[in-house]
Amino acid sequence: MSKKILTIMILSTILFFFGCKEKNEPEKSKEDVEFEKFLEESGNRIKEFKNRKIYKKLTSQILDSIPDDKLEQTIFDNIYEIIGEDYQNELKNVKKLTKGQQAFFSTWILEGEVNNGGFNQFYFNSSGQYAEMAKIGLKTIGAEKFSELTKRANKIFNENKERIEEFDDGTMESFSESYKGNPLNDLDTEFYKLYELEKIGDLRIKYIRENKNEFTTK
Incomplete structure (x- = not known):
């Protein structure tokens, strides 16, 4: 057998192998x-979140330029730029903020905690320190x-604080x-059903748009 024929046979075998492999690969399901x-969209969202712009100071013009779907995160980031990461004195520092900032911050935290683990989780965590502020804040917005x-x-x-706190051993x-x-x-069930009547996020955004002076740097 000549080298030329042998080479052709080898190439044909290789092409046949890879061709069959490609054809035999199962098609991806829907x-x-x-x-x-x-996964791709989640990765893009995570990347976008990590690279988001955080404003140390906000002006009326900046707030006007930010779309509704990014407005709350912008306000939340800005508040932490103001109060810093002094968690031991967080409540004290939040109380120094404007009425609008307090309403936003406390209701954002309450909504997140209750949606994640109910009112029990809200009070169980340090977020419970905003209970009274959140009640007032929800009325404000x-x-x-x-x-x-x-x-x-x-x-x-x-009324049940002592019994509930008996479980607070860190485990x-x-x-x-x-x-x-x-x-x-x-x-908790009542809280979730209320979304059919009131959208906390929409009300916060509306409040911010109508009270920009509460969220801008003096």
């Missing part, structure tokens, strides 16, 4: 494609029904146990 798209619900939650927590096991028979649990 779910696989959607999942890959989800026009979320009257959420404010009334938070008022009831504050009352229930204060996840105790935290999980604190939900059993907790009278705050029923209020």
